[in-house]
Amino acid sequence: MGDIPNFFISQPRTINGAPMFKKKIGFDEFNELAVAENTFSLMWFNDYSGTAIKTHEKTIVIDPVDIVKGPRPDMILISHSHFDHYDARVVETLRQKETVIIASKEVRIEGAKSIGVGDVIQEDGIRIFAEKSVHPGEMPLTFVLELGNSVIYHAIDSQTFDGMREIGEKYKPDVAIVPIGIAPSTSPDAGARAVQLIRPKVAIPHHAKRGFEEFESKVGELAPETKVVVLRKGEIYTYSAGMP
Numbered sequence: 040m041g042d043i044p045n046f047f048i049s050q051p052r053t054i055n056g057a058p059m060f061k062k063k064i065g066f067d068e069f070n071e072l073a074v075a076e077n078t079f080s081l082m083w084f085n086d087y088s089g090t091a092i093k094t095h096e097k098t099i100v101i102d103p104v105d106i107v108k109g110p111r112p113d114m115i116l117i118s119h120s121h122f123d124h125y126d127a128r129v130v131e132t133l134r135q136k137e138t139v140i141i142a143s144k145e146v147r148i149e150g151a152k153s154i155g156v157g158d159v160i161q162e163d164g165i166r167i168f169a170e171k172s173v174h175p176g177e178m179p180l181t182f183v184l185e186l187g188n189s190v191i192y193h194a195i196d197s198q199t200f201d202g203m204r205e206i207g208e209k210y211k212p213d214v215a216i217v218p219i220g221i222a223p224s225t226s227p228d229a230g231a232r233a234v235q236l237i238r239p240k241v242a243i244p245h246h247a248k249r250g251f252e253e254f255e256s257k258v259g260e261l262a263p264e265t266k267v268v269v270l271r272k273g274e275i276y277t278y279s280a281g282m283p
């Protein structure tokens with residue numbers, strides 16, 4: 040038996056440049072990451088809204104599905120009950136004794152704090168604001184996360200709506216994570232229009248298997264002052280307050 044060249048072992052298979060890690064996605068690098076103050080690191084880990092965020096002190100996981108292990112979260116956020124956003128088994132797997140779970144009112148998890156549009160929950164210096172989502176479902180949410188000096192707007196799988204302009208003006212997000220596919224009325228173009236309304240410094244496309252390049256070029260037309268960061272699954276992006 041000949042040796043298998045290393046290339047074939049270490050090279051992930053890809054669809055449109057995004058590695059197909061799915062359930063095998065590795066969190067080791069993320070877990071060991073040391074994050075400076077006024078900085079956060081962010082990782083997208085499935086085809087949907089699955090996002091892990093790490094600050095100097097805390098780890099937050101949003102809508103974890105399609106993983107069998109992950110970081111030890113101080114906080115888990117659940118936007119709505121659709122299967123691509125909420126999997127009770129994954130929540131139970133990730134959950135530690137002290138993990139604070141914040142979930143849309145439509146999601147029933149024992150010990151979780153319920154949150155609805157307009158509500159704010161403050162935990163350990165992190166503020167979570169629940170905002171509107173235009174998406175089928177009972178009470179779907181989008182989230183604003185205030186992490187010290189930085190603000191992230193996570194648009195989950197909402198379609199683009201006019202109120203995103205007010206969300207942009209109110210919170211002035213540094214980073215916006217916008218959907219560009221899979222959910223109703225989402226697309227690379229719609230995602231770029233969301234960026235145009237929100238006007239973040241950095242835009243990260245998600246909730247898609249393809250269309251990343253299209254999104255990037257459309258943002259270049261509609262919101263040239265926003266920098267697009269296309270994350271491959273499992274890749275870590277680090278943002279420091281005040282960037283870019």
Ligand SMILES: [Zn+2]
Binds near residue numbers: 119121124176222
């Ligand atoms: Zn949904």
